[in-house]
Structures are given as structure tokens and as C-alpha cells.
Amino acid sequence: MARYGMALDYKNCINCKACEVACKEENGVLMGADKHRIWVGVNEIEGEYPLLDIVSSSFQPSQCQHCDEAPCQEVCPTNATYYDKNGVVRVDSDKCILCSYCMVACPYDARYVDDRTMTVDKCNFCSDTRLDRGETTTACQNTCPTKVRTFGDLDDYDSEISELLRTREHFSLKANLGTKPKLYYLT
């Protein structure tokens, strides 16, 4: 029993997209631009050549926020979306009816349709792959060359993520919606 979350030192991101590749490889996510569990957002450089505002360019890796109060879970008519014992928001594809309500309700646009099962899929912190094998990191964290991501148990005082959240300022996305995300962006 844990309460998994992830801290992202997003200013270290170099947009190599290794995390996206590792996620697809590890979890067997289908190819295609709209089939992804995680992504790297890009803030384009602002201004016009030669007056470019170089510092305006930034990269923002993101994915399912694994909210404590997940709208996608609340709206699911068959409880196909559920919290597992580690607080990870997951989809039981046997129960998913593809009504797509979760896709419309998720404020983070974190869900897509897996064409093989024709059910909704999303990030599950590698719960059925790496964590299931006893590993303690997610594929995206493990592969990141600049160590942007730190995955761990938020309830464990001594975990690296708890230490980070105690010592670094951080923010959550769309916190005003009351979703209580478990992804924290370190500033």
C-alpha cells in the first residue's frame, strides 16, 4: 500500500522525447500521434528573428495527473476507471464501454482510445508492467537523461519525492478545479 506520485523538475527537460519512446516501448502503446500516455509540451520561442526571446522557450512534460479526486473516475458509469491500492487511477478494459465520458471530463486531456481493445487507455505509472515486476521506477523516469522525473510514495516520509516536495517549491496543474493532482511541478 503506497500513495504514488511524481515530481517533475520540468525546467531540466531538453525535449529529447526519450520518455515518450520508453513509455510506448514498455507499455506497448500503439504508434501514432494521438496514441500516447505521456507527452512533452513545447512553449515556442516568442518574438521575431532576430529579436527572439530565448528564455520564453520551455518544455513541459506531462501525463495523467493521477488525481486524488479524479473527474474521470467520478463520471465513469461502470466504475471501469478506479483507484488501485496505491492510489493510481487505472482503467479496467473489461468494464470500459467506450462512452468517452472520461475523455470529455478529464481536464488534462490525458486519455485516448486504444484501437486494439477499443477502450480508453491512459498512464498507470507502469503499474501492470514495471511495478508489477517489482521495479520501483516508471519507464519515463528510468530513461530520462536529465532526471526530470522522480516517482515514489508520497506517504513515505523518507522517499525521494517526499524530500523533494518538502524542500522545493512546486505547483499542480489546474489546481483550482479541486482535482488534487499527484503530479507536482518543481519550480
Next chain:
Amino acid sequence: MSETVEKPEQTGIIAKAKDFVTTIPYNKIGMKELLGYEKTPRNQLVALLTLIMLSMFLIGIITYFVEGHHAYNVSKEHPWGLLLAVYIFFVVSSTGLCIIGSLGDVFGFKDYMLISKRAIFGSIVTILAGFAVISVEIGHPITMLIYNVLTPGLSSAIWWMGTLYGAYLVFMIIEFVFLLKGDMKWAKRFGLSGLLVGLAAHSNLGSVFGFLNARPIANGVFYPTYFILTAFITGVFIAFIIMGFRYKLEFPEKVKTMLTGLAKIQALLISILIFFVTWKMFTDIYGGMPNRSEVAVHILGSWTFWAEVILAMLIPLFLILKDMGKSPVVLFWASLSGMVGVFFMRYNLVHDTQLKPLQMMKLKEYQPVPEWIHYFPSGTEMMISLGGLGLCIAMYYAGTKFFNLDEDENH
């Protein structure tokens, strides 16, 4: 001993049930009578259109079974498309007809008794058409039937909407049977239950959108209440259409009186609707709230919004107010315009909710992020949607052949 006592009792109940079912009055007609109709140009045209729409439904369904959801133009950013709008169109029509049917047999307004049976039957066929369309919109309808019961998501508006509509259909069918039998006491009981469950289901359908905290344009109390209002309006439009076809636009005095009354109610309802929509637009735009005001401004610039306003609100209201609803023939045509407008109303509701991309930090993914999400229905979606209308007309036609949908003179 106890067995011998129970047996006759069980047989009694079964016999009673059997007797109840076998005494439901219906016309014993063969295929020839079922397909036989007066060969007027108007009837021929409606028959041809219905046949074309049913063929479209068949082709649409086959395409869906072959290609799956890829046959639809829905996407990750716009997962709800035309079929959901058409489902809403049909269930709104059903709830509206249920309200119209209830005016007479539940609330006891004598003038409206003559449409009760026809409206309740209409409410059954429209919801069945809606269920037919949604069954190919939802990816796994059979799984839905199983897990709606085994692991119900009680915090989901879709669960409540679906479950209540299922119960509503049962109540409507039972009410219709009692109406056929002329048992007004039980028709009233089931009618009231059906009406309450139907209204609850329908406002839950509104809350499917109203509960979307992520979508400020839809979020809030507006849709759950607006759905009830627009259902009533839709019911009145359809009442004019079905009575127009029933009497071939030559209305007897009694029907004229009823339709004039309905027209006056409609004028009030449409006025309230215009008031609602105007204030929704003002509050959406006022203050420039992000993700809401720019969406509202975008909606104001779309032709489908103005199609909704002109066809469903302005034209019918103007024509009713011209002579306070005393021209049912004109209002028959106004109601056809109104129903086209109501279709756009449903389409806009679904499309506008998903207009604004949710990508907040995903400012650029693999391609530039669109400012607005674009969607245009595929041919398959259009064929299934028109097929739903064809199903609806075909079922209603069969109903007019099998049952006496006019008011019984002795009640």
C-alpha cells in the same frame, strides 16, 4: 398440502397475466394491410424517404460493424460526435412527448386527452430510436448492460441517465397499454411515475454536461434545467407534426382548440427559452473568463447557432404571435422548422462543449495545436442518424396500423 394450495394461486397469477396481455386491444392485420396506405403523392414521398433512411441505417450499421469507430469522425479531442447529438435529439423528443401526453391523462386537462395515446406512443418510438442510435455510438453496449448492474458508477450522470431512461421506457409502455385498455386510473399512475422518472432522467442528461468542471462553457446548473424546458418545446413541435399528419392538415374544431392552446403554451416556452439563452450568452461572455467567454463569442459566430435560434425560436414564435396560434396549418410548418432548429440545438450542445482544446501545457504536441477543435460528421454518422429518423417514422407508422391512437369516445 401447502403445495396444493400454492399451485392454484400461481396458476391464478399466470392466468391473470396471460389474460391481461391477451386482452390488450390491437388490430389483427396482415402484412398486406400493414404495408397498404393511401397512395397520395404526400404519402408516397414520406414512404420513399422512410425507405431511403432505413436503407441508410442498414448501410451505416454495416459500415460500423466493418470499420468500428474509425467509421466516425470522432477524435481524441472530440470524442462525442453527431450520434450523441442525435441520441439526445430523440430522448428530448421522447421526454417532450411524455409531457404532452401527460397533460391529458395525468393532469386531467380534458382538451389534451385526444393526443395522450398518440403522444405516449410517440414517446416510446422516439426513445427506442434513440437507444438504437446510441447502441452503435457506445463502443461496448453489451458490456454496458452487464457492468451497469454489476459495478454501477453511482456518481456518474451517464449511469443515472441510462438507468432512469430504462425505467422510463418500461413505465411508458405500461402506461400505453393501460391507455389502450381504457383503464385511466392505472394509466394515470404509471403516467405520473413515467413522467417523474423521465424528467429525472432528462435533467440527468443535462447534468452529463453540467457536471463537466473541465469545460466552463457547459459547467453549471444551466443544462439540467434547460433540458426540461427544451423537451417541453420539442414535445409541442412534434404534437403539431403528428396531428398534422393524422388529420392531413384539415383539423376538426376540437383538435384546433387543443392546438391553439398548445401554441399559446409554446409561445410562452419559447419566450422563456430566448430569455435563458440570451442570459447564458451574456454571463458566458461577461468578464472575459478564460475558456468560457472566447468560446461563447466563437459560438455566436457559428452558423449552426443562428440556425438554432432562427429555426427553433424566432420563426415559430413569430408565427404563433401573428394570430395567437389560431392557424394550426401554418404552425405545422413552423413546427417542422422548429424540429430542424432543435436538431441544431442538440448538435451545438455537443460540439460547443468540446470546442476548446484542453491542452494546457501541451502547447505543441506533434503538430501545432488548433485554436478550436474541428469536427464534421462522417457519411456513416450521417447515415445512421438519418436512419434513426427512418426507424422512428417506421415504428410510428406501424403503431398507427396496429393500435387505435385516437381518443376513445367513451372516455
